[in-house]
Amino acid sequence: MLWALCERIEMFRKLVYLATLALCIGLGIAIEWIHSYHETQDKSDKSQMLEKVLTHANIQILEENYSCDGKPVQTVGAVIASIIEFNSSHSKNMVSYGCYNETCTISYTDCKPWQSSECSSRFLKFQLNETGNIKKNSFSCFDMP
Incomplete structure (x- = not known):
């Protein structure tokens, strides 16, 4: 017992x-x-950055700075539109953006924490001058497999 x-x-x-x-x-x-x-960043800083970038929507990205797949239109606006289009297929926001020193990026990443491959990212990168304005010839687009 x-x-x-x-x-x-x-x-x-x-x-x-x-x-x-x-x-x-x-x-x-x-x-x-x-x-x-x-949310980890202040919304006002983000919206101000997006407003600055969108004023350059018609700027053509130089051929040597364009490594994105897809549409032949190589403007800043077309890249932002493609990032928003990719993001719209998810219920969660997969877009991130911010600046470090004078280098800024807007990116879309389709990588889940459990994936080690078969994920992708698109980056729109640009530089700021000493006054905080965007350098018009500094835009670049690149995809990461």
């Missing part, structure tokens, strides 16, 4: 351990999912 009681206690401990493990895994997944939708 004592042996049966010890077996039941041990089985109960294993069930509690498994339930706790499942709860922690579920909680971690839920927190990560919620965090993935959290």
Whole structure:
């Protein structure tokens, strides 16, 4: 009888351990999912940058700076339109943009955290001058497989 009681206690401990493990895994997944939708940058900075870029929508990207697949139109506006078009096929925003020093990028990435291959990215990169204005001849577009 004592042996049966010890077996039941041990089985109960294993069930509690498994339930706790499942709860922690579920909680971690839920927190990560919620965090993935959290905004990390100030919207006003982003919208100002987009406004600046869109004023250059008709600028032709130089042939040596254009390495994007697809449409033959090589303007800044066409690249932004392709990024928005790619992004519209997802329920989650896959576009990111920002600046580091005087180099800015707007990019779309279709890479899931669990993928090590078969994902793609498109980048529109440009430079800022010392006053913070966009250098018109600095636009480049490139795709990463």
